[in-house]
Amino acid sequence: GNSVTQMEGPVTLSEEAFLTINCTYTATGYPSLFWYVQYPGEGLQLLLKATKADDKGSNKGFEATYRKETTSFHLEKGSVQVSDSAVYFCALSSNTGTASKLTFGTGTRLQVTL
């Protein structure tokens, strides 16, 4: 079955530091890949996505590249801000059959300090 593995948190960084959150996946077919962010007390917000190999998703300074050869979709940001503190979820949607549900990783908590 499909699965997503994320690096465990929490990740604590100083403001303006470089961020990487690792995500690898196992899936049948050619899934679409997503990063969602969850701020305290809120639901999930779509941060970025990629639908095929070598696609780069980007939004609000965050980037992730769909790497089929390594089955990875690592999230990066060059300079984090305190406002980026949240939980980040990597997810996939399989493109085989009729399946369109999202399969999530366990989430990585990011804490950015001044």
Add this chain to the structure above:
Amino acid sequence: DAGVTQSPTHLIKTRGQQVTLRCSPKSGHDTVSWYQQALGQGPQFIFQYYEEEERQRGNFPDRFSGHQFPNYSSELNVNALLLGDSALYLCASRPPGGRSSTSVYGYTFGSGTRLTVV
């Protein structure tokens, strides 16, 4: 434009009771999915509704059931509540277009209903 709306925001129930959670999808969306997010975990897929029918189901017991109405809103029902059912329940909606819509748009999530079973 309102996003996905869920009610209530918080709920406390006693073990063995039944609960109904409600969801209004984003305007223009026709497919609704429900997820359970236990504390410190990622969301787990419960089921998906489209055209008022359950289309996909995750690994959840029959105590979990749902419904979709002609206006695309949805309900999640849980019978015989267990302590382990305590979680944040998230509703997510998607525009028409099937699997390709998921790829292009992802899902829009509501803020969830926090269910506590005591």
